Amino acid sequence: LNNLSLLSPHQIEMAKMLLEMGQSHLFEHWPEPGIEDDEKRAFFDQVAKLDASYPGGLVSYIKTARKLLADSKAGRNPFDGFTPSVPSGESLTFGNDNFVQFEETGIREMKNAAFVLVAGGLGERLGYNGIKVALPQESSSETCFLQHFIESILASQEASCKLVEGGCQRQIPFVIMTSDDTHARTLELLESNDYFGMTPTQVKLLKQEKVACLADNDGRLAVDPKNKYIIQTKPHGHGDVHSLLYSSGLLNIWRDAGMRWVLFFQDTNGLLFKAIPASLGVSATKQYHVNSLAVPRKAKEAIGGIAKLTHADGRTMVINVEYNQLDPLLRATVNPDGDVNCETGYSPFPGNINQLILELGPYIEELTKTGGAIEEFVNPKYTDATKSSFKSSTRLECMMQDYPKTLPPTARVGFTVMDIWLAYAPVKNNPEDAAKVPKGNPYHSATSGEMAIYRANSLILKKKNVDLTVGILHYFTNRQRAGVKVEDPVLQVFNGQEVEVWSRVTWKPKWGLTFTDVKNKVSGSCSISQKSTLVINGRNIFLEDLSLDGALVINSIEEAEVKVGGSVQNKGWILENVDYKDTSVPEEVRTRGFRINRVEQLEKTYNEPRKFCLKP
Numbered sequence: 001l002n003n004l005s006l007l008s009p010h011q012i013e014m015a016k017m018l019l020e021m022g023q024s025h026l027f028e029h030w031p032e033p034g035i036e037d038d039e040k041r042a043f044f045d046q047v048a049k050l051d052a053s054y055p056g057g058l059v060s061y062i063k064t065a066r067k068l069l070a071d072s073k074a075g076r077n078p079f080d081g082f083t084p085s086v087p088s089g090e091s092l093t094f095g096n097d098n099f100v101q102f103e104e105t106g107i108r109e110m111k112n113a114a115f116v117l118v119a120g121g122l123g124e125r126l127g128y129n130g131i132k133v134a135l136p137q138e139s140s141s142e143t144c145f146l147q148h149f150i151e152s153i154l155a156s157q158e159a160s161c162k163l164v165e166g167g168c169q170r171q172i173p174f175v176i177m178t179s180d181d182t183h184a185r186t187l188e189l190l191e192s193n194d195y196f197g198m199t200p201t202q203v204k205l206l207k208q209e210k211v212a213c214l215a216d217n218d219g220r221l222a223v224d225p226k227n228k229y230i231i232q233t234k235p236h237g238h239g240d241v242h243s244l245l246y247s248s249g250l251l252n253i254w255r256d257a258g259m260r261w262v263l264f265f266q267d268t269n270g271l272l273f274k275a276i277p278a279s280l281g282v283s284a285t286k287q288y289h290v291n292s293l294a295v296p297r298k299a300k301e302a303i304g305g306i307a308k309l310t311h312a313d314g315r316t317m318v319i320n321v322e323y324n325q326l327d328p329l330l331r332a333t334v335n336p337d338g339d340v341n342c343e344t345g346y347s348p349f350p351g352n353i354n355q356l357i358l359e360l361g362p363y364i365e366e367l368t369k370t371g372g373a374i375e376e377f378v379n380p381k382y383t384d385a386t387k388s389s390f391k392s393s394t395r396l397e398c399m400m401q402d403y404p405k406t407l408p409p410t411a412r413v414g415f416t417v418m419d420i421w422l423a424y425a426p427v428k429n430n431p432e433d434a435a436k437v438p439k440g441n442p443y444h445s446a447t448s449g450e451m452a453i454y455r456a457n458s459l460i461l462k463k464k465n466v467d468l469t470v471g472i473l474h475y476f477t478n479r480q481r482a483g484v485k486v487e488d489p490v491l492q493v494f495n496g497q498e499v500e501v502w503s504r505v506t507w508k509p510k511w512g513l514t515f516t517d518v519k520n521k522v523s524g525s526c527s528i529s530q531k532s533t534l535v536i537n538g539r540n541i542f543l544e545d546l547s548l549d550g551a552l553v554i555n556s557i558e559e560a561e562v563k564v565g566g567s568v569q570n571k572g573w574i575l576e577n578v579d580y581k582d583t584s585v586p587e588e589v590r591t592r593g594f595r596i597n598r599v600e601q602l603e604k605t606y607n608e609p610r611k612f613c614l615k616p
């Protein structure tokens with residue numbers, strides 16, 4: 001109390017609030033005024049920041065914490081009274097007419113969408129020292145995740161605007177949610193790469209703040225063991241994105257500019273943009289307020305399951321049940337065996353890949369009521385079965401996919417299931433943990449993430465599609481589009497993980513954003529051997545009767561048109577094993593377990609605005 005004289009009126013108010021909320025331990029062992037006064041003021045600066053950055057302030061945080069901690073201690077299930085069942089959603093098969101139609105609709109809508117990347121997580125499971133969006137998504141083109149995301153958004157913007165009569169100048173807004181752990185490095189990555197071609201004003205960074213840690217079941221705030229003037233803090237989870245977007249004022253700006261959709265996505269899924277056009281098409285066609293992207297899920301896989309929950313009182317909702325909660329919920333209700341695969345080899349509950357498409361109007365309406373606050377949870381690690389103390393401090397957390405929990409029953413909440421090979425291959429696990437993943441379950445490592453990109457590109461090229469219009473008009477010269485003969489993969493082991501190694505095919509998003517784009521770029525009889533690498537770095541590059549057995553890199557400027565055919569044969573690029581423990585190798589190389597030895601390639605660059613033909 002002696003120290004009150006040091007404080008501003010606002011700081012005094014904060015001190016009173018803390019005392020009223022049972023936080024007097026924070027001031028224990030504070031020395032007399034005159035000693036460590038600056039530290040005391042800095043303490044109140046932190047309190048003010050924690051108070052301001054949480055909806056309802058610290059009072060509300062502590063009250064919610066007490067309630068959730070009591071529920072957790074009592075073993076109360078957040079899904080009490082709810083019975084899960086398998087919901088029905090839109091299931092898409094890559095390349096069929098339905099899929100192509102949804103892609104077309106999606107591209108048309110793209111100019112009305114804003115993209116939001118949640119990238120505040122440091123990725124403890126991955127154990128990488130840098131920010132995850134700076135990792136190369138594959139090492140043939142060495143494109144990092146952030147570059148790929150931005151180029152995909154720019155390609156979508158252009159494709160969508162082209163469909164407007166007379167064109168349009170719309171710039172798709174791109175928001176990145178960062179945290180203290182990632183903010184500076186994300187900004188630096190953008191600035192040192194000229195925003196990867198995006199207009200800097202098109203990109204907005206919103207930094208999430210951490211929340212106060214809790215020391216015990218009474219919701220007492222945890223003090224940093226090394227400094228009594230600091231309250232310990234930890235990340236609050238990706239659910240913060242909703243309140244940050246709301247308080248930024250961006251949603252209303254977007255609405256006034258005629259936007260209709262907000263697309264949320266995570267930081268390391270290199271396949272995602274192959275699934276976005278079609279799923280946005282689903283949202284637009286079905287008029288979904290909420291559309292979650294999903295893939296078939298292996299039981300016990302560390303991705304949430306999408307379930308329909310029906311309460312004893314009749315309420316229902318379609319929602320993600322997080323991976324650690326699905327098994328106990330099933331055991332307690334419909335299946336004593338818990339989360340197990342059914343006859344398809346997958347869990348009956350589709351896996352949430354945390355890509356959400358929200359319709360902007362209803363989203364704003366909801367956030368106006370909630371301020372963007374998302375239902376939270378707490379996950380304390382107790383020292384023993386009495387649950388009276390914690391092994392280490394805990395905190396409240398929230399998840400962005402819990403947004404639908406507060407929606408009224410009239411809200412149209414749906415989901416879209418895609419092929420896994422097309423839509424989902426995140427980089428989340430370090431090599432050691434990935435190698436322990438049960439056989440048949442995805443590794444979610446840097447190794448599998450890269451291999452999945454080659455596999456998806458190979459499968460897309462392989463997919464046959466007869467262009468009916470061409471077929472009818474030119475009966476004798478009817479050509480199959482795409483349908484490249486890509487040799488079968490071989491199995492190889494990197495960092496203890498057995499993966500399929502397909503031909504290393506990569507392309508820029510502007511070359512092949514949709515299946516229709518790809519099939520329009522490929523014709524005749526093309527073939528690619530398994531040992532081959534094909535890097536397509538340009539827009540107007542057409543593969544016609546190409547036979548590739550080696551490495552081929554084509555670079556071209558926008559205005560050039562290049563026809564690539566004939567037989568390309570060379571020693572190519574070889575994958576050489578690297579051990580993840582070998583610290584002499586850069587981290588981003590050793591975490592994937594191989595390096596590319598660029599032995600021999602044909603590389604061509606076309607930087608004049610005219611037509612070229614490459615036919616070795």
Ligand code: UGB
Nearest residue numbers: 118119120121235236237238266267303304352353354399
């Ligand atoms: N993230 C933030 O931006 N801020 C944070 O405070 C925390 C994370 P993780 P998680 O698709 O595989 C999610 O850690 O949370 C960002 C879903 O909950 O990679 O374990 C972070 O940067 C789960 O249902 O994943 O699991 C990253 O971009 C399932 O869908 C993103 O949030 C699973 O992802 C996800 O963080 C999955």
